[in-house]
Amino acid sequence: MSTIELRKVTKRFGSFNAVRNVDLSVAAGEVVCLLGPSGCGKTTTLRMIAGLERPTAGDLFTAGRRVNDLPPEKRNIAMVFQFYALYPSLSISDNIAMPLQYERVSREDKERRVRRVAEILQLLPVLDRKPAELSDGEKQRVAVARAIVRDPDCFLFDEPLSRLDVELRHSMRGQIKEVLSDLSKATVIVTHDQLEALTMADRIAIMKDGMVEQVGSPHDVFARPANVFVASFIGTPQMNLIEAEIKGLDAGAACLRLDGGQIRLAAPAALGGLGSPNVTVGVRPRAFALVAEADKETVAAQAELIEPMGAETLIHAKTSGGINIRVVVPREKRVRAGEAMHLRPDPKQIYFFDADGEAVHA
Numbered sequence: 001m002s003t004i005e006l007r008k009v010t011k012r013f014g015s016f017n018a019v020r021n022v023d024l025s026v027a028a029g030e031v032v033c034l035l036g037p038s039g040c041g042k043t044t045t046l047r048m049i050a051g052l053e054r055p056t057a058g059d060l061f062t063a064g065r066r067v068n069d070l071p072p073e074k075r076n077i078a079m080v081f082q083f084y085a086l087y088p089s090l091s092i093s094d095n096i097a098m099p100l101q102y103e104r105v106s107r108e109d110k111e112r113r114v115r116r117v118a119e120i121l122q123l124l125p126v127l128d129r130k131p132a133e134l135s136d137g138e139k140q141r142v143a144v145a146r147a148i149v150r151d152p153d154c155f156l157f158d159e160p161l162s163r164l165d166v167e168l169r170h171s172m173r174g175q176i177k178e179v180l181s182d183l184s185k186a187t188v189i190v191t192h193d194q195l196e197a198l199t200m201a202d203r204i205a206i207m208k209d210g211m212v213e214q215v216g217s218p219h220d221v222f223a224r225p226a227n228v229f230v231a232s233f234i235g236t237p238q239m240n241l242i243e244a245e246i247k248g249l250d251a252g253a254a255c256l257r258l259d260g261g262q263i264r265l266a267a268p269a270a271l272g273g274l275g276s277p278n279v280t281v282g283v284r285p286r287a288f289a290l291v292a293e294a295d296k297e298t299v300a301a302q303a304e305l306i307e308p309m310g311a312e313t314l315i316h317a318k319t320s321g322g323i324n325i326r327v328v329v330p331r332e333k334r335v336r337a338g339e340a341m342h343l344r345p346d347p348k349q350i351y352f353f354d355a356d357g358e359a360v361h362a
């Protein structure tokens with residue numbers, strides 16, 4: 001069975017903890033993206049699975065066997081790097097066949113396998129060409145073809161699309177996802193691009209400072225972020241996160257001190273069980289309604305900068321207490337810089353985080 005499992009895996013470089021206590025399992029046929037800011041330990045985690053780094057502690061399993069002490073070539077894993085090197089003097093066909101050279105495969109079988117992966121990745125018309133005669137997207141597909149030709153247990157991708165231009169990345173995301181979904185292998189993809197993770201992954205593991213902050217489906221990490229970090233990392237423009245103090249709770253609502261004033265917001269009952277009255281209120285920029293009159297459920301802010309984004313407009317606003325708020329409205333909603341706004345958060349889309357930054361769920 002093609003699976004990957006990490007149990008309490010840690011990697012130290014000297015006294016520096018690059019990866020800390022990571023638990024992660026990837027099922028057969030599942031695509032998991034490791035997503036996080038630069039230096040959070042994504043590549044180190046991937047390199048440990050590949051056997052290019054040895055874990056300092058913890059256990060690593062692929063296809064059901066413990067592989068901590070197994071060299072990369074004995075792990076039957078295919079890895080696609082950001083900087084894929086194709087052999088310039090060899091044809092595309094020979095480039096794809098390269099991983100088969102150490103396997104006892106007949107010439108006919110080799111040709112058959114190359115043609116099969118070339119067909120999956122739509123490379124049949126370019127098999128006789130040299131790498132220099134291919135577009136960047138085609139070269140990337142050759143790198144993927146070379147990885148899957150060998151029928152490995154698992155696939156590892158390190159920023160596979162980061163060298164491609166925006167349009168090509170968009171189409172390649174879909175193509176790679178489609179190819180992977182037909183192969184029933186456990187796949188781990190490292191990326192710092194959340195759009196890539198949200199579109200390609202069955203589940204996303206969001207990392208920070210060597211630790212996994214949350215693992216969940218793209219919908220889960222967006223709709224139910226586990227903490228302030230995940231809430232701020234997933235979603236563009238970024239979620240507004242505003243410090244507030246609980247003053248009282250009643251019938252599904254909280255009275256909060258926020259920006260020097262008071263506001264009443266729909267809130268989970270669990271807010272009553274917190275040890276501290278200090279919370280962070282999270283509202284995504286698209287979850288505000290602009291209303292004509294101020295009331296107990298609105299925040300007052302002044303539009304400072306208007307950023308057209310095509311079908312929508314991003315407004316950078318500031319409250320009288322100096323809190324910056326990002327609001328996204330449909331393009332038709334005309335707002336000018338300097339205009340006073342009354343913002344009402346959608347009661348169904350308000351997030352609360354406790355004093356430690358952990359989500360308070362209903």
Ligand code: ATP
Pocket residue numbers: 013016018036037038039040041042043044045192
């Ligand atoms: P990026 O997106 O920038 O590639 P990343 O999340 O993949 O970042 P890693 O490459 O895994 O991060 O690195 C995690 C941390 O470990 C970084 O602070 C990095 O400097 C450090 N690190 C990685 N490899 C080594 C090494 N061989 N020796 C010492 N420190 C290292």
